[in-house]
Amino acid sequence: MTTHKNILIGSDTSTSLAAILKSLQTVNEYSFITATRVSDIIQISKSIQPILIILSFRDNQNIINSLISYNNSFTIPLLCLRQQQERKELKIQDQMVVFTQSFEYGVQSNHLSTNVQGILNLIQKTTQSSSSKTFAQNALQNNDQTKDLTRFTLELDQKKAILDKIKERIKQLYVNVDASTKAQLMSIVNTIKMTKNDRKHWDEFKRYFENINPNFLKNLSEKFPCLTAKDLKYCCYLKMNMSNEDIRLILGINQESVRTHKYRLKKKMVLEKHQDLRNYLQTLTN
Structure with missing residues (x-):
């Protein structure tokens, strides 16, 4: 598998994983890799460098903290699907690019594929415009506008x-x-x-x-x-x-x-x- 065609999906429940995969059926040309443990997410992100990581855990902040602890310069874009009980704002480092969306609105209302496709298009566009920089480095210049547009x-x-x-x-x-x-x-x-x-x-x-x-x-x-x-x-x-x-x-x-x-x-x-x-x-x- 080519590294730029992989999307890593992590969740602590098999039900959520199945729902996310079903919602992403229209996102073509990408391979989806799933994980339910933090250690697996860290290992997979290290070995294949996915283009995007989608997180749907009861505590997404804990997963983000673990990724940062493993790699202080972690730059793979993240999409965090937030549960209803997750009230606190996520704390992230400056170099990270993190998008958020309600799990209920994204998965249950079938809007997840559109949001993911928009992020993938942005990644592709940014990568093409400056191959010498990482997506995070480029996206920091217009990340606020992109998230506001979404x-x-x-x-x-x-x-x-x-x-x-x-x-x-x-x-x-x-x-x-x-x-x-x-x-x-x-x-x-x-x-x-x-x-x-x-x-x-x-x-x-x-x-x-x-x-x-x-x-x-x-x-x-x-x-x-x-x-x-x-x-x-x-x-x-x-x-x-x-x-x-x-x-x-x-x-x-x-x-x-x-x-x-x-x-x-x-x-x-x-x-x-x-x-x-x-x-x-x-x-x-x-």
Whole structure:
């Protein structure tokens, strides 16, 4: 196995390991190696140097401390899946690159593969841009922006999911209340619709996206001046390798709308039938 194609997954329960592996079925071209003991994680990370380590322990901090104790200059990127009971912020050394995500949100809500793919794309991009440096050395320059971009994407996704649940609950209550209460409930629903389309979230997302992908939107607009603001938003999400399902959730639309818009984007960009829009945007230089 080639070292840059290995991902190490560590967890203290076989159930969690199985759930993580199932969530990563769409992450192709990588070999997954699993471990349940700290000593195994240290030994495997030493022998094969995986491109990424995913941790899902009851105490991720203990695993991080063990890795640092073994190697003070530990630089392999980590993704820590945090359990509900894990309240404290992780303490990490400056040279380490650590991403965090809720286990429940990532695995149980099927968002883990998108986050992992985004991290892998960042690793690949950073490695290609400067092969003489480690990923950690390069990532330290834009790590905060990258994590903020992921955070805004996940927060927006979570926000829409919560608002959708509230709307469903309002629908259930609507049929059993008087006219005055119905009017108040409809006012809440209209407020939710306005909030779901809040431009501030997009502006913040765009700012962090452009820090990581400078000139991508500018060059894309110059190359295809026919693209609308909505088109450019889709291109950003596809550049991040978001799935159709992720885009659907973030924009609050159905799968068919996502597919239709991607088809129209291909036509505007005059791409050949065999060309994949997602791959085209990801390989497009900034």
